Each structure stands twice: as structure tokens, then as C-alpha cells.
Amino acid sequence: MNALMAPFGGWNMPIQYAGIIAEHNWCRTKAALFDICHMGEFIFQGDFESGGLEDVFTFSVKSIPLGRSRYGFLLNEQGGIIDDLIVFRIAGDKVMIVVNAATAPKDFAVIRGRLRGGLFTDITAATGKLDLQGPLSRDVMVKLFGEAVAAIPYFKFITMNILGVEAIISRTGYTGELGYEIFIPAEKVCELWDLLLSDERVKPAGLGARDVLRLEVGYSLYGSDIDEETTPLEAGLEGFVNFDKTFVGKEALLRVKEQGVTRQKVAFEVAGRRSPRHHYDICSAEEIVGNVTSGVFSPVLGRGIGIGFVRPELSAIGTPLTINHERVSMEAVVCDLPFFKDGSVRA
Amino acid sequence: MSIYFTREHEWVKVAGNVGTVGISPHAAHELGDITFVELPKIGAVVKQFGVLGSIESVKAASDIFSPLSGTVITVNDALETAPEVVNESPEDSAWMAQIEITDAAELNNLMTQDQYNDYLKTL
Missing domain, CATH: 3.30.70.1400 (Aminomethyltransferase beta-barrel domains)
Incomplete structure (x- = not known):
């Protein structure tokens, strides 16, 4: 398969196969297969x-x-x-x-x-996970595993027998495309990998393409965009916090809500093909006002896109920002998410 | 026409007092999918191993260093809209700039093709 491998979270992971952009394009138009056993x-x-x-x-x-x-x-x-x-x-x-x-x-x-x-x-070691993502993924899954898969709506899953073992097929993913996450006992994951790839509409994709795909639809990457120093309120993820129930951290979040956040996540588009990158400075009027947490060249949009954190008063859509790093400087504008709006995720 | 290489993986093809500059197939492969090329301005005066431009891929951003001192006389504008040519044809179509060479003696600081091939084996 000639994959470029690299260590990630203590696992040896495939970063790329045919090339990040080719794999990205395949996922946006066909069906890409990701080895996500590390989760x-x-x-x-x-x-x-x-x-x-x-x-x-x-x-x-x-x-x-x-x-x-x-x-x-x-x-x-x-x-x-x-x-x-x-x-x-x-x-x-x-x-x-x-x-x-x-x-x-x-x-x-x-x-x-x-x-x-x-x-x-903890069943991590005993559990394999493969993601099949892309507009053709449903057709592939139905051909291989039957009509039951066709009826799974977004964020629902079914349990079914695959290759003689019980597996979970979930209509979720990290790409913004129609797709499935398949959980299967680890001893069967290689067989499942080969079975999925036996369909010519399916090609393997690595973590490099996965990172571009997830950023184009604005999904946060843990460790880059969110971490223990970041609250869901700053990260624009309050919609996933239910204040009507008890949870650890609720009192702290209520205090933040009362006082207001001191920094806010923004999405921005660059005027041109340069890529903003993790740790680049975000500037406004010659002053550093924040930093980039994720950035990449978007193959579908043909320009650089990024996520970062800035002072709240600079987070309004349309706010001009400058992204700086050493000799590199690029003009950017705060925009809404997702960057890429035409994904098949809810198809 | 002779080709010479830097340790930073730029090449220069020399014809008379004009040097044509690009990055090596090894560098293009290591960078992966090229997404942006920053070219120098025509008329810019560059020093040997000084910054000539920059290049970005999905994975990384990197400066391009000038193999020789001189004045930029032509740039390959096509790379601004089609940077992927650097992956497809790094040693031909994806030349980046032509330089009027100031000091041919600087070629002694560069590697020949054979020397560069040996150098790659050490990396």
C-alpha cells in the first residue's frame, strides 16, 4: 500500500497513501477508507x-x-x-x-x-475501527452488508453480524461527508479493511487527508483547537453543553457565562493560497490579538483556511485579520462555519 | 547545460551567465502536495544561499534559497495558479526563476548531480 507512517498518540499511523490532496478529493467525491483503530x-x-x-x-x-x-x-x-x-x-x-x-x-x-x-x-485494544466516508459510502455499505445500512440516519447506529462477528455500524464521521464508523473486534479488522477496499469505489486515506477534511467543515481537533485550558464557551461549542443537568465543570462555566469569555474561537479565510498554520500569530492593527490553532490549504475552496482564538471584540464575521509568522504575512477575514458547505453528511 | 544542487535541495541549470532555478524531485516529494509558490520579484538582487522565495505544501512551509548570487530576470508566473506542477515536473516545467549570475566561481560551493545523489543517500 506504500503508506507513509508516523507515530500519533502512541500508535503507528498511516499519514498518507496516494497523497493528501488526491485522498481528500476521493473522499469528497467517492468513498475513502480510514484506519481509526487508535481511538x-x-x-x-x-x-x-x-x-x-x-x-x-x-x-x-x-x-x-x-x-x-x-x-x-x-x-x-x-x-x-x-x-x-x-x-x-x-x-x-x-x-x-x-x-x-x-x-x-x-x-x-x-x-x-x-x-x-x-x-x-477499556476495550480499546480489543476493538478495531474503520471509517468509510464519502458520498458513495452508503452504496458501498449496502452492497456489502445489505439494505439495513441504507436506513441508518445521521448519529444513529445499528449492531449487525459482519464476517461472523458482531459489529457496530454508526452513521457518524469526521469529514463532513455521508459516512460510517464501523467498530469490529480487532482480530477481524484486517479482513474488513480488505473487504471494503475490494470495491473499486473505495480507496484508503490517511490522517493527513482526514485533518484537511475535518477542518474544511470546522470540526475541532483535540490538542490543537481545544484542550484543558479551553472551555466549550470559548470554543463556540456551547450547543453541546446542557446546563439543565449536573456535570463536572458546570459551576466554572456558569461563572464564565456571567463574566464573559476573554477569547473566542474564530474561523477565517485567507486571501490567497498560503496556509495559516498552528501557532501562527493573529494580528489586528499591528498588534498580536490571538493565535492560529488549525490551518490548512483547502483543496475545495482553493485558498487557506484556519481556526484560531482572538479577543471577543474581533470575532464578528467580516472582521479583517492579518496572520503573521516570521517572514510570512497573509490577509484574512473572519467567516462562518463550515468553510465547505456542500458536504453530503446529511444526505 | 550543467545542473548543480544546494544542500537545501534547490537546483540551478547554468547556460552562459544565466542560471535557471527550481527545487529537486527529492524536495518536491518530501514536501508532498505543493499548494503555493512565492516567487521573487523581477529585478530583485539575491545572494548565494539567501532567500529567493518560499514554497508551501499541505504538510509544511519552506523557504527557497538561491543557489547563486545575481539579479532575477524572469519568474515562472504559471506556478502561482498551478503550484502542483512542482510535484509533476520539478526539474523542468516547474523552474521558478532565472538569475543573471554575478559570480560563476560560486558554482564551486554547489554539488554536481553525482555529488547530490551521494548526498541524498546520507540523509
Whole structure:
């Protein structure tokens, strides 16, 4: 396959195969296959309320309908984001929690420390995960696994038998395209990889393309755009915080809401093909007013795009900014998200 | 026409007192998909190993250094709208600038093709 490999979160990961832009284009037009086995998966089984899980995240676990999943946060006492994650309601008393690779050991320890009961297990090593993403992914999945896949709506999943084992097929992803995340016992993941690639509409894509795809639709990358020093309020992610329930970090967030944030996430487009990059300065009137947390050349838009944090008064759409780094300087304008608005994610 | 290389992976093809400059296939491959090329201005005076321009890929941004001292007399404007040519044809279509050479003796500071090939093996 001739993949360029690199270490990531303690795993050896494929960064690229044919090339980042070619893989990106394939995902936007056909179906791209990503090896995402590095992500962490935990199982909680028990009573969500008496076991303490209900208060762990910024959203309610018990109110997630069976067969649905929900995105949100694990916060520290200061309201900083320990991780962003998705919880899958597998059974009345059982959920799967899917977390980022680099944060998985810490997440597990923090969650376990907040539980008062129930059975909590780390199934990361035993679980394989492949993402099939792109406008043709549904057709491919239906051909391989049957009509049941066709009916899965966005943020729902089904459990079904694949290759003789039980797998979860979830209509979620990180690309802004129609797509699926498939969780399967690790010993079958290579067989599933080969099966999916046997369809000529499917080509492999690496983490390099995945990063471009996610930024084009404005998804946050943990460790770059959000971290323990960043609250969901600053990051423009308040929609994933339910203030009608109890959760760790709620008091801190309420204080921030009352006092107002001191910095705010902005999305910006560059006038030209230069790429803003992580840690570049964001300037206004010759003064440094923030920094870039993610930036890239967008192949679909043909210009540089980025996300960063600035003083709140400079976060209005249309605000002109300058992105500076050493000899490099580029003019940019604050814009709305997503950058790329024509994805097939809800098709 | 002779071709010479820098340790920073620029090449220069010398014909008379004019040097044509680009980046090596090795550099283009290492950078990956090229998304932007910053060319020098015509008339700019550059020093050997001084900054001539810059190049960006999906993965990285990098300066381009001038293999020789001189004055920029032509630039390859086509790269501004089609930087991917650097990946497709780094040693031909994707030349970046032509320089009127000030001091041919500076060629002694550069590597020949064979020397550059050996140098690549050490990286």
C-alpha cells in the first residue's frame, strides 16, 4: 500500500497513501477508507444515575435513545475540556464511549474516578475501527452488508453480524461527508479493511487527508483547537453543553457565562493560497490579538483556511485579520462555519 | 547545460551567465502536495544561499534559497495558479526563476548531480 507512517498518540499511523490532496478529493467525491483503530473505546454497564455516569459529561446519557449517539465533552473542574467524545447508547443499561487516542488513558482514569458503581471497562485494544466516508459510502455499505445500512440516519447506529462477528455500524464521521464508523473486534479488522477496499469505489486515506477534511467543515481537533485550558464557551461549542443537568465543570462555566469569555474561537479565510498554520500569530492593527490553532490549504475552496482564538471584540464575521509568522504575512477575514458547505453528511 | 544542487535541495541549470532555478524531485516529494509558490520579484538582487522565495505544501512551509548570487530576470508566473506542477515536473516545467549570475566561481560551493545523489543517500 506504500503508506507513509508516523507515530500519533502512541500508535503507528498511516499519514498518507496516494497523497493528501488526491485522498481528500476521493473522499469528497467517492468513498475513502480510514484506519481509526487508535481511538479509545470504553464500555459502561450499570445504572447511569446511581453509577454516576449521568453527571460525567456535558450532556445527559440516560436521555440518549437506544441506537443513537451524542457528541459532547468531559470537563475538568475549571470547565476546561479533558476530551471531546461520542457516547453510543447500546442497551438500556449500556453505553460505548469513544474518545481520542492521546487522551484515552487519562479519560479512563478521570471517568472511573467519578463513577460510584456499574462496570467500566477499556476495550480499546480489543476493538478495531474503520471509517468509510464519502458520498458513495452508503452504496458501498449496502452492497456489502445489505439494505439495513441504507436506513441508518445521521448519529444513529445499528449492531449487525459482519464476517461472523458482531459489529457496530454508526452513521457518524469526521469529514463532513455521508459516512460510517464501523467498530469490529480487532482480530477481524484486517479482513474488513480488505473487504471494503475490494470495491473499486473505495480507496484508503490517511490522517493527513482526514485533518484537511475535518477542518474544511470546522470540526475541532483535540490538542490543537481545544484542550484543558479551553472551555466549550470559548470554543463556540456551547450547543453541546446542557446546563439543565449536573456535570463536572458546570459551576466554572456558569461563572464564565456571567463574566464573559476573554477569547473566542474564530474561523477565517485567507486571501490567497498560503496556509495559516498552528501557532501562527493573529494580528489586528499591528498588534498580536490571538493565535492560529488549525490551518490548512483547502483543496475545495482553493485558498487557506484556519481556526484560531482572538479577543471577543474581533470575532464578528467580516472582521479583517492579518496572520503573521516570521517572514510570512497573509490577509484574512473572519467567516462562518463550515468553510465547505456542500458536504453530503446529511444526505 | 550543467545542473548543480544546494544542500537545501534547490537546483540551478547554468547556460552562459544565466542560471535557471527550481527545487529537486527529492524536495518536491518530501514536501508532498505543493499548494503555493512565492516567487521573487523581477529585478530583485539575491545572494548565494539567501532567500529567493518560499514554497508551501499541505504538510509544511519552506523557504527557497538561491543557489547563486545575481539579479532575477524572469519568474515562472504559471506556478502561482498551478503550484502542483512542482510535484509533476520539478526539474523542468516547474523552474521558478532565472538569475543573471554575478559570480560563476560560486558554482564551486554547489554539488554536481553525482555529488547530490551521494548526498541524498546520507540523509
